[in-house]
Amino acid sequence: MSTDTKMSKLKQLIQQLPKAELHLHIEGTLEPELMWRLAQKHNITLPFASVEAIQDAYQFNNLQSFLDLYYQGADVLRDEDDFFELMWAYLGKCHEQNIVHTEIMFDPQTHTQRGITYDVFMPGFARAIDKAKTELGVSVYLILSFLRHLSEDNAIETLQQAQPYYSMITAVGLDSAELHNPPSKFQGVFAQAALLGFKLVAHAGEEGPPEYVWEAINLLKVDRVDHGVRSIEDPKLMAYLKQHQVPLTVCPLSNLKLCVIDDMREHNIVELLNDGLRVMVNSDDPSYFGGYLNENFYALVDKLDLTEEDTVALISNSISASFLPDNDKQEWLTRIQQLTQTLRITKHA
Ligand SMILES: Nc1ncnc2[nH]cnc12
Numbered sequence: 001m002s003t004d005t006k007m008s009k010l011k012q013l014i015q016q017l018p019k020a021e022l023h024l025h026i027e028g029t030l031e032p033e034l035m036w037r038l039a040q041k042h043n044i045t046l047p048f049a050s051v052e053a054i055q056d057a058y059q060f061n062n063l064q065s066f067l068d069l070y071y072q073g074a075d076v077l078r079d080e081d082d083f084f085e086l087m088w089a090y091l092g093k094c095h096e097q098n099i100v101h102t103e104i105m106f107d108p109q110t111h112t113q114r115g116i117t118y119d120v121f122m123p124g125f126a127r128a129i130d131k132a133k134t135e136l137g138v139s140v141y142l143i144l145s146f147l148r149h150l151s152e153d154n155a156i157e158t159l160q161q162a163q164p165y166y167s168m169i170t171a172v173g174l175d176s177a178e179l180h181n182p183p184s185k186f187q188g189v190f191a192q193a194a195l196l197g198f199k200l201v202a203h204a205g206e207e208g209p210p211e212y213v214w215e216a217i218n219l220l221k222v223d224r225v226d227h228g229v230r231s232i233e234d235p236k237l238m239a240y241l242k243q244h245q246v247p248l249t250v251c252p253l254s255n256l257k258l259c260v261i262d263d264m265r266e267h268n269i270v271e272l273l274n275d276g277l278r279v280m281v282n283s284d285d286p287s288y289f290g291g292y293l294n295e296n297f298y299a300l301v302d303k304l305d306l307t308e309e310d311t312v313a314l315i316s317n318s319i320s321a322s323f324l325p326d327n328d329k330q331e332w333l334t335r336i337q338q339l340t341q342t343l344r345i346t347k348h349a
């Protein structure tokens, strides 16, 4: 079989296998077309002359340069229908890409800080999630994510304001500008969230040092680390992550777009996988980074010679590292194995 045929068969396998996505910011799925349409709907003047000009502005040199545009973009989200449309568009993508389960982060403070309350965005999200469950068969958990450039007191207030919606929320998370905002700053609010029964995740080791990953584990007691790619700089941390099978929700196109790496060929995801860590592929902010989940996988096939075995392991990890109940995980893992046998590219004797 030629290399091209093998690569295209692998891409078919990626498309066809059921997958979970565990690191996705709903505000990061706002496509330029929807941003443009909502700006017109609400009479908002954008600093862009056209949809193409928005797209052209998506050139970043670090996390902060992206965050500036991302928070500005989110300003077009004003009423319940806007949040419905945003969520519904992403869940339609999930259906197209065979993402059967997704654990979605949302940033309440991005909205409450501009006077948009939980009573606006949560019902919009709920409507889209219910519709996707019945019409598309996509299952959704929500992760309330705190903005780490704001204070811990503000995070505590944000957690309290969410109280009427606790039953819709599975976990809390930590995102935004990582450097100079270490996990230790949020120890109190994470302890409160744990007492309330929420699962815990935090971005760490994206731009920040391995020390931040240690803090997320030891001080915040997270169940998963978002990104975590800089863990590779600390052998003791690598050994810990392997021993405890702490999931790292890795986002290849994001790392490339935000200059965490200079070239996809340098990405360490396959190395982390081969070192025995529980890593999987995610899209982070697909509208801004040039691709949804499958496009992230395709980039690895094209640039990192991803094998069939690696692919199946990454996809299986997306299920096993999810917050789904164990019996659901088992069903999906069995389904992945069965389908892999049927669709097998490399035939073994
Ligand atoms: N990649 C990322 N890192 C930190 N905060 C984010 N918010 C949205 N995407 C993010």
Ligand SMILES: [Zn+2]
Pocket: 023, 024, 025, 175, 203, 226, 284
């Ligand atoms: Zn992220």
